[in-house]
Amino acid sequence: MQDVAVAPAARRDVLPGVLLIGASVLVGIATAIFGAMAMFPIFGVLFFTLVVTRPEYGIALFLSTFLMRNPAIFEAGGLLTVNNVLGGMFLILLVYKVYNEQDWWFVRIPELQLLAFIIFIYSVSGWLNAPDPHVQAAVGVVENVSGTLRTLVTRSAFTLFFINFIRAPGHVRMIYLLALAFMVVSALTGIRSVLLGGGMYGYRATTLGAAIASAYNPNRLAMFAILAIAGLWFLMQSLRIPALRLLIIPTLVVLALAVFMTASRSGLLGLGVCVLAIVIDQGLNLRQLLTFALAGVMLLSLVLRLVPEKSLERMTNLPFTQSAEAGVGSGSLERRGYTWEIGFKMFEDSPILGVGAGGWELTRFTKDPTHSTGAAHNSYLLASVEGGIFGLLAFVVLLWRTWRNLRVAEQYLVDPEFPLADLMWIVKGAKVSLLVLVFFSAFADLWQLVILFWLVGLGVVLRRLVEKAALEETLAY
DSSP states (O other), X not given: OHHHHHHHHHHHHHHHHHXXXXXXXXXXXXHHHHOGGGHHHHHHHHHHHHHHHOHXXXXXXXXXXXXXXXXXXXXXXXXXXXXXXXXXXXXHHHHHHHHHHOOOGGGGOHHHHHHHHHHHHHHHHHHHHOOOHHHHHHHOOOOOSSOOHHHHHHHHHHHHHHHHHOOSHHHHHHHHHHHHHHHHHHHHHHHHHHHTTOSBTTTBOOOTTSSBOTTOSHHHHHHHHHHHHHHHHHHHHHOOOHHHHHHHHHHHHHHHHHHHHTTOHHHHHHHHHHHHHHHHHHXXXXXXXHHHHHHHHHHHHHXXXXXXXXXXXXXXXXXXXXXXXXXXXXXXHHHHHHHHHHHHHHHXXXXXXXXXXTOHHHHHHHXXXXXXXXXXXXXXXXXXXXXXXXXXXXXXXXXXXXXXXHHHHHHHXXXXXXXXXXXXXXXXXXXXXXXXHHHHTTTXXXXXXXXXXXXXXXXXXXXXXXXXXXXXXXXXX
């Protein structure tokens, strides 16, 4: 009887190895016969199988493709990109999920309704108030800094798939840690660019030309580094082994160093916002004071040794100071002020609906006496010009709803006995990240980046998870 009982278990242990060997043989034979191109359909089947069986990994890949710079070979197929293929696969999975469960719960989610409303407003405004196409023909190809309606649709679809297929606490931890990993890598890449004598203008940290596409701009790179600081700080507080906490402190210092390497004034102020938000959230005790002191000493020594003097001079030339009028970066402040002045005039021309997604550049070209097509450098102003007052209000309400979702989740998780209490560090990290994003939105065009939609999805998923756990706990009693 013992032999009979052991045999099935032994077969189960051997089965993965047999499948792996079989797959390896198949790949080897196909490659030998058809060449390297045979890898594409084989890996396509494996990729499809993975997404269907473990859709949370597909969402992780989706997020990665938005953050990283895709190899040129993956973008050579026109509309047949990795993102579009993933979107088609998830649409099929979602249709099957709805058919199987007969539950359209996500249609009632205010966040998705707001995104649908924003897409509607931008579509109508583009149809009614878009710049004259003859102007575009005269201007030629214009780099679309503000994004397009297609970008907004793909990000909104990502949010739809995110809240449907990130369903468990383990999924949340995985997707949050993945984003943190990308942010840390972007910071390291930016530091490397300066240490090798490169970067923007030869001294400002940037990931331009590297694997991390979303942080190509120094100001965005600073923001990503600060978002990573927020997440890792609360992760460190949740760890029970002191040695592990000490391992995170050097990473926090390196991330703060990346902010200084960017020579970004908004980055320096954003770092202050992050630290202030952490202090308000947690207060200050002796352990945290010692941690701040240790990190501060390490950071100061690295800044004095590694950060170019020109970077320090630029980032300390803050607005409304005497040095800001003639120091390094003063021209940037003047250009931003001029851009905002032009932007308000553009908004006054179409205050209700705006000029449509991606209409900033051409509209500015026609309104600006210098015929510039430069970016708005302000997400609130950009939303006002392209989506009118309705578009701006919809984005603001979306940010408020995300904050509210995180606060509701926090109220449940504050009890250490709550079943999902170990997710508290993610909720706190996401809260501070949202505050930092709101701050940076006043100095950069950020609402087309996937980070906003990632935070929106996290807020919805975390709230649903804790409310479900609370209901189950109540029914158990």
